Amino acid sequence: MSESTFQFINTPSQLEKACIEISKCRVLCIDTEFHRESTYYAEFALLQVYGNNQCWIIDPIELPDLAPFWDIMANPDILKVFHAGRQDVEIVVKESGIMPLPIFDTQVAAALLGYGQQVGFGNLVQRITKRELAKGESFSDWKARPLRAKQLEYAADDVIWLMPIYQHLKERLEALGRLKWLDEEQATLCDPSTYEIDEDNVFWRVKGSNRLKGRQLAVLRSLSAWREQQAQRNNIPRRRMIGDEQLLEIARRDKLTLDGMSRMRGVNPGFVKRHGETILNVWQAGVDAPEESWPKLPSRRHNTKGTELRLEMLDTLVRLKAEEGEIASTILASKSDLSELASWGYRCKGEPPEVACLHGWRHELVGHDLLRLLRGEICLHLNPNTGLPVITDFSANEAS
Known part of the structure; x- marks a missing residue:
């Protein structure tokens, strides 16, 4: 593995030559550096690419037109590897208008192999390759020019070391038959609608929105959509327009x-002077929204007899299955999912709740047995020899 060797690309002719070589790669490791502290949209500051034992660092500030590279990213025959790639893909989509498919996200892949749900890149590199990456440039100003040598080395490492991580994780997923699991887990990441702003539903992101109901939620929906539009138009963070607490307070007002x-x-006087009349109109539009259009909070099941005990049993089963599959239990089933199941399990009548652990690979690994446990078809007990919980399958005993 080469030590941070790269080509720095900041002229059109360099980009053209680099793209000839990049286009020959069948697997590309991609990373970006950006800032988002003071803007609505990410400020794209650096692009790192690695493939065929070569690394290129491309300067999107000096080279605002990256069309030759975006053409490569649109090629469906080239696999694009990211780590925690949601924001990187968002930048590609915004800058180029294309989805860089197919994708392999090493953070998602690592989660399916027992490394934890949101393992950091440096942590993953250290655990797999025993290499400790430098951390000193994590908070660099990537927009400042010229870039320092240490910054460029740090940026290069993010894709140079991504390749062995990808190769290791892919081999393990293949050996365990989990590549299809990765496709399921990346469905949202690979869906173009993920990167579209749904202004009618951004109010659910407002901290505390679950404390409102009925007409108040309708008002919050109107206010949040207006704030989103203004933040986009002015390219500033939502909170710079008006904070979540203030939106909630306005939505509560009769x-x-x-x-x-x-x-x-x-709420400062300048904001009221500039936007006050508009806010009054937006607030009134939410108040006047017909009742049938009011947003509804997700229904919650009430605790029923024995819910807490059932929850403990379900959680134990999940942890057993997680240990068997060498995967984090939180990835198999969330606490909220198990609570829904525990409440439904009082009578087990009607259809089970719509929870993630009852679909796809999770259903295969643990969801089916969670339902069987609630229906009394299997049970958990302690092995007297090991003192550990084990599963007894009543249907298997009856068949024998």
Whole structure:
């Protein structure tokens, strides 16, 4: 493995030559550096690419037109490897208008192999290759030019070492028959709609939205959509327009006036002067929304007799299956999913709740047995020799 050797690309002729070589690769490791602290959209500052034992660092500030590279990213015969690639893919989609398919996300793959649900890249490199990557440039100003040698070496390492990580994880997924699991887990990452802004539903992201109901949620929906539009138009973070706490407070009001708004903590006079009348109109539109259009919070099941005991049994089964499959139990089934199942399991009537652990590979690995446990078809007990929980299958005993 070469030590941070790369070509720095910042002229059109260099880019053209580099893309000739990049296009020959069948697997490309991709990373980006960006800033998002003071803008709505990520400020694209650096692009790192590795393939066929070569590394290229491309400067999108000096080279705003990366069309030759985006053509390569559109090639379905080239696999694009990312680590925790959601924001990297978002940048590619915004800059080029294309989805860089197919994708292999090493963070997702690692989660399916027992490395933890959101393992960091440096941690993964250390565990798999025993190499400890430098951390000193994590908070660099990637927009500043010229870039320092240490910055470029740090950036190169992010893709140079991504290749052996990808190769190791792919081999293990293949050996365990889990490549199809990866496709399921990456479905959202690979869906173009993931990168489209749904203004009508951004209100669910407002911290505390689950404390509102009925008309208040309708008002919050109107306010949040307006804030999203303004943040995009001005390319500033949502909170810079108006904070979540203030949106919630306005949504709760039975009556709203400019004077009342100006007296709210966290709402400055300049905001009221510029946007106050518009906010009043947006608030009123939410108030006037017909009742049948009001957003509804997801229904919650109430605790029933024995729910907590059932929850403990379900959780034990999940941990047993996780240990058998060498995978983190939190990836198999979330606590909220198990709570839904535990509540439904009081009578086991009707269809089971719509929870992730009852679908796809999770159903195969653990979901089917969770339902069987609730229906009394299998049980958990302690092995007297080991003191560990084991599963007894009643249907197997009856068949024999």
